[in-house]
Amino acid sequence: MASTNEGRFFRKFAEATGVHSTEAIVIRLTRLTETSLIVHWFTDAYGLIKTVAKGARRAKSPFSGQLDLFFGGEITLSRARRGELHGLREVAIRQWREGLRLSYTSTLLAAYCCQLLEIAVEPEHPEPGLHDLLKRALDHLDTSPPSLRALRHFESELARQLGVFQSERQVEMSLRDALGTLPASRGDLLERLSLTRDFSSSGDGIQR
Numbered sequence: 001m002a003s004t005n006e007g008r009f010f011r012k013f014a015e016a017t018g019v020h021s022t023e024a025i026v027i028r029l030t031r032l033t034e035t036s037l038i039v040h041w042f043t044d045a046y047g048l049i050k051t052v053a054k055g056a057r058r059a060k061s062p063f064s065g066q067l068d069l070f071f072g073g074e075i076t077l078s079r080a081r082r083g084e085l086h087g088l089r090e091v092a093i094r095q096w097r098e099g100l101r102l103s104y105t106s107t108l109l110a111a112y113c114c115q116l117l118e119i120a121v122e123p124e125h126p127e128p129g130l131h132d133l134l135k136r137a138l139d140h141l142d143t144s145p146p147s148l149r150a151l152r153h154f155e156s157e158l159a160r161q162l163g164v165f166q167s168e169r170q171v172e173m174s175l176r177d178a179l180g181t182l183p184a185s186r187g188d189l190l191e192r193l194s195l196t197r198d199f200s201s202s203g204d205g206i207q208r
Contacts, residue, residue, distance in 0.1 A: 027114035
C-alpha cells in the first residue's frame with residue numbers, strides 16, 4: 001500500500017509541477033548559444049523530445065561530461081508550457097557506450113539507427129518498443145563489430161513494429177515507401193559494411 005501511495009504522490013507532483021523523469025538516449029546535439037545545448041532524446045515515456053541544457057558547455061556545469069551521442073540513462077525534465085523545448089534538470093547516465101566510438105563505422109551505424117527513428121516517429125509520441133530496440137542496437141554496437149547483419153536486423157525489427165514488414169519484399173523498400181525516405185548516410189554505410197567482414201556468423205546480432 002505504501003508503494004502505491006508513493007506512486008500516486010509522485011504522479012500528482014509531476015502533474016502539478018511539470019517535472020517528469022524517463023529513461024532516455026541522446027540521439028543528437030545542437031548548439032543553442034555559446035554556453036547551452038539543445039539535446040535531442042529518444043525516451044521510453046515520451047518518444048522523441050528536445051530539451052535545453054542551460055550552461056552545458058561551461059566547464060563547471062553539472063551536465064559536463066554527461067551529454068554525448070548515444071549516452072543513455074535517466075533524465076528529469078521540466079515540461080514546457082508552450083513549444084517543444086523542455087528544460088533539462090538532471091541527468092544520470094548509466095550507458096556510456098564508449099566501445100562504439102572505437103570504430104567510425106560503428107559510430108556511423110549507430111547514428112543511422114537514430115536518424116531512421118527520427119524519420120519514423122512523431123515527436124512526443126510514446127514508443128517504448130522502439131526505445132527498447134534502439135537501446136539493444138546501441139548496446140550491441142558497444143561490444144560487437146558493426147555488420148550488415150546488424151543493420152538489416154534493425155531495419156527488419158523497425159518495419160515489424162511499424163507494421164510494414166513484408167517477408168516477400170526487401171525491407172528497405174518497405175521502409176522507404178512507408179517513410180518517404182531513408183537517411184542519406186545509408187549508401188556510405190552499406191559500402192563500408194560490405195568491405196568489413198561480418199563477424200556475426202550466427203544469430204541476428206542484437207540481443208533481446
